Amino acid sequence: MSLTRRHMLASTMATVACAVALLAPKHTRGADEAEDFLFRLTGRKATPSNRLRLMMPAEFSTGYTVPMSISVDSPMTEADHVKSVRIFAPKNPLVEVAQFHFVPGRSLPRVSTRVRLAAPQHVVALAEMSDGNLLMATAWVAVATNGCL
Amino acid sequence: MTTPIPRVMVPGSVTRNEVFTVKAIIQHQMETGLRTDSAGKTIPRKIINQFVCRYGELEVFRADLHEAVSANPFLEFQLLATENGRLEFSWREDGGATYSLFHDIVVT
Numbered sequence: 001m002s003l004t005r006r007h008m009l010a011s012t013m014a015t016v017a018c019a020v021a022l023l024a025p026k027h028t029r030g031a032d033e034a035e036d037f038l039f040r041l042t043g044r045k046a047t048p049s050n051r052l053r054l055m056m057p058a059e060f061s062t063g064y065t066v067p068m069s070i071s072v073d074s075p076m077t078e079a080d081h082v083k084s085v086r087i088f089a090p091k092n093p094l095v096e097v098a099q100f101h102f103v104p105g106r107s108l109p110r111v112s113t114r115v116r117l118a119a120p121q122h123v124v125a126l127a128e129m130s131d132g133n134l135l136m137a138t139a140w141v142a143v144a145t146n147g148c149l
Numbered sequence: 150m151t152t153p154i155p156r157v158m159v160p161g162s163v164t165r166n167e168v169f170t171v172k173a174i175i176q177h178q179m180e181t182g183l184r185t186d187s188a189g190k191t192i193p194r195k196i197i198n199q200f201v202c203r204y205g206e207l208e209v210f211r212a213d214l215h216e217a218v219s220a221n222p223f224l225e226f227q228l229l230a231t232e233n234g235r236l237e238f239s240w241r242e243d244g245g246a247t248y249s250l251f252h253d254i255v256v257t
Binding site: 064065066089092093094096097098099100101102103105106107108110111112113114115116117147148149 | 168181183184204207208209210211212213214215216217218219220222223224225226227228229231
């Protein structure tokens with residue numbers, strides 16, 4: 001293969017494209033992957049929303065007990081409430097983590113627990129609202145050890 | 150395997166329409182079914198697969214748990230104080246065993 005100007009240009013463009021993709025903030029890449037992941041899993045489109053918050057440490061020493069909190073902004077009335085929140089760990093051998101169910105006027109959509117993570121990954125939260133909308137949020141967690149052994 | 154021991158932390162009395170926090174924990178291995186013993190045989194899955202909180206007779210909070218929930222599963226959640234009544238907490242284990250606790254709450 002001769003090294004022409006055209007080849008050089010093409011390869012430079014490809015390199016630049018890769019670099020741009022890698023430079024995109026980690027959380028936006030996580031959101032895109034999570035949207036695809038949720039679509040494959042549920043067959044429905046979830047909207048990234050900051051009404052749903054998934055709080056986890058960005059780095060944690062053990063994968064066995066990683067703290068996790070979720071909360072959703074919602075009036076929790078009969079007409080407008082959160083039905084459930086599901087948690088997924090896409091890099092775990094079994095991706096489902098938990099599902100929390102709430103009752104309007106009786107419980108608030110806020111939960112804390114501890115989970116196992118097999119590898120550094122974007123943990124995904126999916127909230128199902130009473131109007132049928134699906135909201136999603138992700139949190140990047142780098143665990144130092146595999147918690148699923 | 151030891152018998153799972155459940156524990157909860159709930160305020161003794163709350164004012165009406167106040168939000169109160171419940172902390173619930175049960176001592177449990179949460180065996181995932183992914184591990185093998187020294188002979189190379191799979192250790193069967195045995196986890197707490199569901200936690201339910203009832204207030205009076207009504208289910209007010211439920212958690213479906215999978216293998217990725219840590220051993221000694223801990224849950225902290227929030228309820229609205231509506232009336233005097235009994236809180237019932239129950240944990241369901243693979244195989245059908247359930248472990249329950251009750252707590253009478255005074256709403257002023």
